[in-house]
Amino acid sequence: MKNFQTSATATTADMDLWGRTLAAQLDVASQDLGHDIGERLRVARQMALKTRPIPQRLLRHSLALQANGTLSGPPDEGLNLWRILASALPLLALVSSLMFIQAIQQDLAETDIASLDSALLLDELPPDAYTDPGFVQFLKIQLHQNARHD
Structure with a gap:
């Protein structure tokens, strides 16, 4: 054969x-x-x-009934404008949410630094307090306690 x-x-x-x-x-x-x-x-x-x-x-060109009971049509060939926009939408949402989180964190850090600076400028402290490594932590604790009492 x-x-x-x-x-x-x-x-x-x-x-x-x-x-x-x-x-x-x-x-x-x-x-x-x-x-x-x-x-x-x-x-x-x-x-x-x-x-x-x-x-x-x-x-x-035919419709098919899938095993899970859904009806699927013919596959769309090629990318059209709506498919491109729909695929770019999750990426756009991710980037915008990351930028929003970055802005919030930066604002919180600036607020924290400003409150520490105001506490340092308003208090009468000896010069040695500015060089103490635990002083910043002490000020943070004091600010949180004052915020609770107010």
Whole structure:
């Protein structure tokens, strides 16, 4: 038996022609077989036709019921303007929310520094207090306690 080699340039029409030729040759060769062998061949052909893959061009334009009960239409080919905008929207939301968080954190840091500076300027402190590493922490604790009492 000869093997049919497909090339990259073989078209669907060529494949259909080859399939019809092969089917005709099989039909001619099966005429000399007995009835029981012919029936087994017929059943085998029917099973092969049931399991053959459906061409993509037929699937492209049909609706299909998925396993979860949803109805899916034909896939949209290419990107249109709305798809591009819809895919850019989550990125835009992420960037804007990160910028908003950055602004809030910067505002909180500036407020914290301003309250420490005002506490330092309003209190009478010895010069050694400014060089003490724990003094800033002490001022933060004092500011929080004063805020609770007010």
